[in-house]
Amino acid sequence: MSKTILTIDDSASIRQMVSLTLSAAGYQVLQASDGEEGLEKATTHRIDAVLTDLNMPKMNGIEFIRQYRAHPSSAGVPIVFLTTESDDEMKQQAKQAGATGWIVKPFEQQKLLAVVKKVAGS
């Protein structure tokens, strides 16, 4: 059975890129455009991993990670966040909140695949 990855990003182009890359590699992909929508999807679907942006409107990535981790369905689900080199403070906060890993933007498709494979398996 293929694994389901939830991608949360307010940038449609990034969502599209993630979705194309992962589905080409055989993953199922769910999309959400902010933390709120992401939380709703994460808690109502069977998810194998979450990829989330940090800088988002409505509910940012840190808050998403906190709230998702507070929900029992998040147990064992890796959360990988997207960050930029300059965002060290955010990165620390995300890790504190319960993230599993991160990807530094800009990243290439192989890097994305490698990380997803790393945390969720193939």
Next chain:
Amino acid sequence: MTHDPADTFRQEARDLLESLEQALLDLEQTPSDRELVDSAFRSLHTLKGSGAMFGFDEVADFVHEFETAFDRVRKGESAVTPALIAVALAAGDHVGRLIEEPGRYAAQGEPILAALQDIVGDQGSVKSTSVPAPSDDTRRARSWRIRFRLPDDALALGTNPLLLLDELRELGECDIEALTDDVPPLEEIDPRVCYLAWKVSLTTEAPREAIEDVFLFLSDGMTLEIEALEPGTSETVTADQASRVLPQDLDTDRDKSQAAGESPGKSAQPPQHREAKERQGSSSLRVPAERLDELMDRVGELVIAQARLSQMTGASDDLELKTVAEEIERLSSGLRDITMGIRMVPIGTLFGRFRRLVHDLSHELGKEVEFVASGEETELDKTVVEQLADPLVHLIRNAVDHGLEDPERRELAGKPRRGKVRLAAVHAGAEVAISIRDDGAGLDAERIRAKAESAGLISPEATLSDNELYQYIFHPGFSTASEVTSVSGRGVGMDAVKRTIEALRGSIELTSEPGSGTTVTLHLPLTLAIIDGMLVRVGEGRYSLPLLAVEECVELPESEVAEAQGRNFLNIRGSLVPFLRLRELFGASGEPDPHQKVIIVSSGEFRVGLVVDQIIGNNQTVIKPLSKLHANLGTFSGATILGDGSVALILDVAHLVNFGRGFEERLRDERMRREA
């Protein structure tokens, strides 16, 4: 729908640049608004991140510098000034160019960045740290001994040790041993905690960094030792290693495990919140516009077919058939409303660019301008909104360029230095009125007259009211400014605006008060597709008119019936309303009905009564355009197909109201002449 994320990025970038621009323009008004600064910053951040992702390196590099400079503003180290806004806007424009035509404009970014850095007092950002060179470039296999133990909460937080071991195996030959020393007695085991540690002997060509990368996400709270097993070099490697060994503290961050759930793995966890809440608003779908047009066409046909059905069943005694027909009527009218609703977009989507336009114009022309927009939420059919952009740009340019005076001249006239341009959209019956009002000098009737005379449009003897003279600026090739500025250009002028508006079945109205300004109002139909109509009969002909334009219907008073050519005014609760006898206007034959009706319709602030033989009822009017052969008949704005399959013409209310105003003006002139 596009399948290339780069295309999606281009679209997204346009949206981001637009919101950046809005934030900057808003900041100019309220420089201390933190949220605006954050919003601008977020737009830049996303532009940079996504741009770099999809190969827009010029964009990413430029935005990086832009963002760095703007970060000083965010941190409060630099103030928001008009100069900053102006440069930031230019920088935004530059980003737009970099996206649309990569490789062409990169060189033009330097001066903008220099100006930006100048303003924020930045010495230029430190270039992002270069990637460290690989520690050894010789690719030979080395052996490593690796020991690791995961943080207690690692499992709950999604780390799968088996995947880590798989990754190590991919690097090279592995010998893996699980260390069970820390596993407690069964009754003390917490299923969420990973008690195992591992010892791995690995032989690989990959550098140390590759091994560290396997544990990249686990630096906090885990034990990791990586030891090179090469004799001879071990001393130096170990020394180097000391700084690289990751923290061994097992107890830090333990509190973060509190959030973990009761069961150890996702597999044992049935999804607990299946009740899918309906999401509001946030999910949307992009659909090609042609599909919407096609949908509208189909719905139009359905509405016509349904009207036929109603007409046929109306005469039938079959109750069951009648019930079904009524059901279909309800469904089709619902479908019609929804379809039209889909096509409606708020006009505010256009307003954003006007603020920028005014901002740029005011700098270019050295005029101080306050731009106030209202009614952004007013909705219009998307086709109408799309086509309004150019006319509105032209009208706003005119208002700033020709309408408003120089600050000095305004002061001399006792007005504030700062001119005001108002853009307002409001719903009014079946139409939307969009007005552009300036508080400038007003139109110069004398100059217009001189121009019209020299162009041979009017004879020197003709007596024309100021208002009539103003209308000449809509004449092709007529430009009121004696010197043509670069802003307003030449040639394509108000006549183009007028044509566009009329092509949208709208009308344009212009009033001007010397010394206090000019107002141009565009009246536009809500939709170009289907309207609720009122069907009337004049002689043998049936006509439809937009129900929303109808204010009331009254019977034509006996006193007026006889006087066919008399004064065409009705007293409607104290105010005189001109009326038009459509029988006369249309040259209807036969005898008029004994009880003629007057339908009072309005357009803008004006009303007119339309005298008809009979009011047949309401109908759904699917608007069909008239061909070129009938395009110049002002009285009709289109045609529609009735339930019986015949064609009815749609009355152009705005045109008829204007016609009625002609009566009023004549009456006023007459009175004035009599008094004189």
Next chain:
Amino acid sequence: MNDANRAAIAMQALILDLGGEIFAIDAAQVREILDEVPITQVPNARPFVDGLINVRGRVVPLADLRVAFGMTRTATDEDSRIVVIEIELGGESSIVAIYADRVYDVTDIETASIEEAPKVGMRWRSEYVRGISRRGESFVIIPNLERIFVEEGDLEPVPQKAEA
């Protein structure tokens, strides 16, 4: 008229009757022929195109060539037909309908049988007539529809480009 022009006129034609005269319309232009349909009068329109009809959900102007040829407009009867044609109007292909007192058949018109309309001595404006052919004893008029619609419909003869 030279031979090349004549060859261009040779055609399959729909033959119809208007005010007792026989007309030939290029069959390639004809979309369909309708029996009597309700006609909506357009007040204040030019007499040449003062009607509208519904052709399969489309509002189509109805032109009366009798006006262009100065004939009396008699009342419709059971032989009356409406011919829907496709024509260039102001540079755009448009659907219009023309009235016919009666429609006969579709015939080949031989190139050799077409003669140029006489510049003088004709009751009609010569530019409205493309050529004249014979059908048995009677003459067949081949009207220049494009020209007629431009003149009678008061259209711009050359399509106007919108200003930039």
